[in-house]
Amino acid sequence: MMRIDIITVVPGLLDGPFSHSILKRAEEKGLATVKVHNLRDYATGKQKQVDDYAFGGGAGMVMMIEPIAKCIQELQSERDYDEIIYLTPDGSTFNQNMANELSLKGNLMMLCGHYKGVDERVRQRFITKEISIGDFVLSGGELAAAVLADAIIRLIPGVLNDETSALTDSFQDGLLAPPVFTRPAEYEGMKVPEILLSGHQAKIEDWRFEQSVRRTQERRPDLMDRKDF
The missing domain is CATH 1.10.1270.20 (tRNA(m1g37)methyltransferase, domain 2)
Incomplete structure (x- = not known):
């Protein structure tokens, strides 16, 4: 079974995509599962703060390294990950070849960017692959993560009723x-x-x-x- 763990500050955005259609069928067949993790569960303090002002000034907030690191390290203690993916506008543009390659993996982790992005040290220390779904900016990486998961999971043998269908896309x-x-x-x-x-x-x-x-x-x-x- 492929497992995809998605780290987000807005888990509610991912409720719909994984409870219907092909993605739901893949889980029911035991071929793939998607787990969504609320980053605020790994934050400290009453406010469960996950962002702060950028050093050097400027508009927008930056996602803090501590809660992200805590979440990633906890997941890594439970299993090995083939890729830890950061969804970001300045990543490599996602395409079908990339979907094919990722569909052969076992465990994937996806970090959804938000605000002005994540502390650069997260990218330096934990991220193994950075992906963009196009030359535009979304409010966060959640919808991009859903796009990746859909494109990847549908390629797993047995997910589609007609296994040749994906080959003619x-x-x-x-x-x-x-x-x-x-x-x-x-x-x-x-x-x-x-x-x-x-x-x-x-x-x-x-x-x-x-x-x-x-x-x-x-x-x-x-x-x-x-x-x-």
Whole structure:
């Protein structure tokens, strides 16, 4: 079973994503589990403070090292982690190859950034991988952690009902997925391509590949620069 531990100051933001759909099914099948840890449980004092003003001044608060270190070290005392991931806008941009690699791991820990980020010493001492889900800023790393967990867990064999489904997703082969159709075969004069109704699987696969290439050229030409056909 894969285990993902997520450290956050806003655990309520993660209630929904892991109680429905594929992620819930993965846990029910015993294939993956996600545990959310409230960072304030590791803080001291009446206020359970987890942030403070930045040395040198400036706007915004910084997440303190002590409660983060305490939480990480407690989890590390219970099991070994393949990666300790920090969700941050200045991390490496998440992609399908990264999801594939992480889906092969056993235990992952994710630290959700908040406020102006974490004390740099957390990154220096504990973090093994820093990931961003795009060139934009969220209020915190919780939604990014949910995105990572979803993208990773769905790749674990047995999670999807059709195990070949994930292999035909966009980006798995460096191309966008081709157009897909279902019943009815005709809707208000709009017909499904005849090739898809032909039953000739080899020709269908050729058509899908051609459509993937065309769609990628039109919508994500930057991906074509990485392909060698």
